[in-house]
Amino acid sequence: MEYHITALPGDGIGPEIMEAGLACLGTIAQKFGHIFHVEKLPFGGDGIDKENDPLPPKTLKACQNSDAILLAAIGGSKWDNAPKRPEEALLELRKTLGLYANIRPVKVFSQIAHLSPLKEEIVRGTDLVVVRELTGGLYFGTPKHWDNKSGVDTLCYSREEIYRIIHKAFTLAQNRRKKVASIDKANVLSTSKLWRKIANEISQEFPDVELTHYYVDAAAMLLMQNPSRFDVIVTENLFGDILSDEASILSGSLGMLPSASFSLDGPSLFEPIHGSAPELAGKNIANPISMILSVAMLLREAFQLEKEACALEKAVNDTLSSGILTQDLGGNAKTTELSKAIQERMIGGTQHG
Ligand code: IPM
Ligand code: MN
Secondary structure: OEEEEEEEEEOOOHHHHHHHHHHHHHHHHHHHOOEEEEEEOOOOHHHHHHHOOOOOHHHHHHHHHOOEEEEEEOOOHHHOOOOOOHHHHHHHHHHHHOOOEEEEEEEOOHHHHHHOOOOHHHHOOOEEEEEEEOOOHHHOOOOOEEOOOOEEOOOOOOHHHHHHHHHHHHHHHHOOOOEEEEEEOOOOOHHHHHHHHHHHHHHHHOOOOEEEEEEHHHHHHHHHHOHHHOOEEEEOHHHHHHHHHHHHHHHOOHHHOEEEEEOOOOOEEEEEOOOOOHHHOOOOOOOOHHHHHHHHHHHHHOOOOHHHHHHHHHHHHHHHHOOOOOHHHOOOOOHHHHHHHHHHHHHOOOOOO
């Protein structure tokens, strides 16, 4: 089959991990006989530098017309005073493409469970998914402005926005351990009161899925205390932003976790959950695994290439088992070495370690 992918390498370590991800995609193409047409375009700070715009119109157009979008990372202090910051371009891309459902799986690889700042017995076996609402809430609500005297953000959610994201979480849970944790602040916030009501309504449609409500503060604590109790976590935009970074710590490194964002009918976007880590840029030391696992998610979710996705995930797992690790995981492998090791394991060639 032939597929069209728009690749947005972005800033900081973005271009390096994008190379690693695309190299693995190339191996998949070779092994399974697919053709992936990849067009790399400027986005974020790279867009500001090259086109004076963090979301150049031709980048947006290519995203809209592709079968899937692969994004590495954007941002950096270099663009702090730009008229439009790289982060705003990401929000605009999400909103324009209607990417309302952000799926962030958090899995602890047993080979590196000891690297988590939490006790190994707490994190071992963690396998959860954060389903984060991505196009509503405080990020987008209006009025929204600030001056020297006051700042205003607006938290507003419609029934439709809440319904579709919670419905997505229940559908996901049906193919997992059948547990949905709905996170809100219904003791204080009006949007959360509506959220909780709709979650209860949807749970009637899914009698086989267990629904538990948590307040966000308690959920933040339980995520550290007993993460394996969670299966699917569903929450609004800002809570999801915070809780997914918190949950990422469980895996031992922020460099391990992929994500996918879905719209109702357009192309999906796949990206690591971490940022552009400018301090690591250009040194060939960044961990490319979150990017490579984002490629695996893209293969599975956007193209229904399940065995290709599994082959890539297995190669990542085998590489970790043989102790080829980047510095964030206590090793000394370079970005390119790790990517090479993963590619070799897919081809079944040279074995290291
Ligand atoms: C994320 C990031 C973004 C967000 C930033 C870069 C705008 O933190 O994808 O989690 O807050 O959504
Ligand atoms: Mn975030």
